[in-house]
Amino acid sequence: DKANYRHFMAKEIHEQPEVVGHTLARYLDMASERIALPMKLPFDFKDVQHLSITACGTANYAGYVAKYWFEQFARLPVEIDIASEFRYREAPLRSGDLAIFISQSGETADTLAALRYAKEQGLHTLSVVNVPTSTIARESEVVMPTLAGPEIGVASTKAFTCQLTALAALAIAAGRARGTLTDADEAKLVHGLIELPRLMAAALTHEPQIERLARDISKAQDVLYLGRGTSYPLALEGALKLKEISYIHAEGYAAGELKHGPIALIDEKMPVVVIAPYDRVFEKTVSNMQEVAARGGRIILMTDAKGAEEATVDSMVTIMMPDMPAAFTPMVYAIPVQLLAYHTAVVMGTDVDQPRNLAKSVTVE
Numbered sequence: 529d530k531a532n533y534r535h536f537m538a539k540e541i542h543e544q545p546e547v548v549g550h551t552l553a554r555y556l557d558m559a560s561e562r563i564a565l566p567m568k569l570p571f572d573f574k575d576v577q578h579l580s581i582t583a584c585g586t587a588n589y590a591g592y593v594a595k596y597w598f599e600q601f602a603r604l605p606v607e608i609d610i611a612s613e614f615r616y617r618e619a620p621l622r623s624g625d626l627a628i629f630i631s632q633s634g635e636t637a638d639t640l641a642a643l644r645y646a647k648e649q650g651l652h653t654l655s656v657v658n659v660p661t662s663t664i665a666r667e668s669e670v671v672m673p674t675l676a677g678p679e680i681g682v683a684s685t686k687a688f689t690c691q692l693t694a695l696a697a698l699a700i701a702a703g704r705a706r707g708t709l710t711d712a713d714e715a716k717l718v719h720g721l722i723e724l725p726r727l728m729a730a731a732l733t734h735e736p737q738i739e740r741l742a743r744d745i746s747k748a749q750d751v752l753y754l755g756r757g758t759s760y761p762l763a764l765e766g767a768l769k770l771k772e773i774s775y776i777h778a779e780g781y782a783a784g785e786l787k788h789g790p791i792a793l794i795d796e797k798m799p800v801v802v803i804a805p806y807d808r809v810f811e812k813t814v815s816n817m818q819e820v821a822a823r824g825g826r827i828i829l830m831t832d833a834k835g836a837e838e839a840t841v842d843s844m845v846t847i848m849m850p851d852m853p854a855a856f857t858p859m860v861y862a863i864p865v866q867l868l869a870y871h872t873a874v875v876m877g878t879d880v881d882q883p884r885n886l887a888k889s890v891t892v893e
């Protein structure tokens with residue numbers, strides 16, 4: 529049931545503060561502000577030397593964000609893979625290491641095959657899935673359910689932010705187990721997670737502005753998304769979301785890669801969405817924005833108050849996100865990214881919940 533929304537996708541975007549709250553409640557103890565995983569892990573994170581994360585599409589981008597967290601919080605080397613590549617490329621794997629699989633449906637054929645492959649190689653397997661009765665959930669050694677509830681829109685939205693939430697909790701738990709996070713670090717990070725539902729709700733209030741912006745974007749032929757750090761996989765996700773539901777060609781790039789090719793595309797007709805919370809790499813992203821502006825590119829900047837103050841570039845639309853700690857910006861910035869794709873698709877008149885050629889669950893390879 530779509531409640532009062534025109535599409536399931538709109539409903540699912542708006543449900544995010546609530547369902548992320550449910551996922552948080554599953555993996556942390558709100559009162560003590562500590563991670564409290566409800567399941568026992570059949571391995572010790574101290575013994576894990578290498579982590580592989582494997583998934584497809586949007587779930588893969590959630591894993592890509594999590595790579596930054598595991599590396600930062602737990603000092604654990606991570607390889608992020610697309611399931612269809614992982615399963616065939618004969619990567620050297622070490623028995624006893626951990627492989628994480630992420631899937632909304634839990635039925636994606638390539639992800640399932642990758643999971644079976646990792647098991648055969650003697651790896652521990654943990655899956656982050658939204659459908660707890662799914663094949664991937666059943667076949668994994670450990671399951672972390674995301675509590676997003678049924679996701680009907682083909683384009684994944686709330687499953688993505690719930691995947692990020694579960695993975696963030698796991699990365700903090702890994703940091704604790706490996707002694708790379710102090711109690712104080714953990715408390716600070718957990719506090720940041722607890723704030724997410726409120727911050728995501730604040731992000732949703734920008735919908736009217738994004739709706740107006742979507743009319744502009746709908747006239748574009750191509751859109752470029754740029755970000756650094758955890759905003760880089762979010763740029764990939766932004767481009768995927770836009771192309772799959774509005775059919776406008778889009779590409780996501782690490783902002784630092786701009787001058788290694790894609791800058792050749794930039795002209796007055798090209799909107800460039802820059803995802804840049806005010807963080808450690810912000811200044812670097814600003815210089816990339818200046819390169820875009822100097823070539824007449826139209827910049828849509830998603831940032832916070834401090835970022836907006838520091839980054840005055842011509843011909844720019846700013847979508848102002850709430851101030852927040854740097855670690856978990858992807859969950860909050862996902863909202864304007866999703867809304868922009870959604871409203872652009874509505875303007876284009878496409879079938880938002882059932883985009884052409886796509887299926888909700890890809891059970892063939």
Ligand code: F6R
Nearest residue numbers: 585586587631632633636683684
């Ligand atoms: C994009 C999208 C797909 C899925 C991918 C994996 O909006 O929905 O890219 O993320 O097909 O599906 P699951 O998560 O079910 O394995």
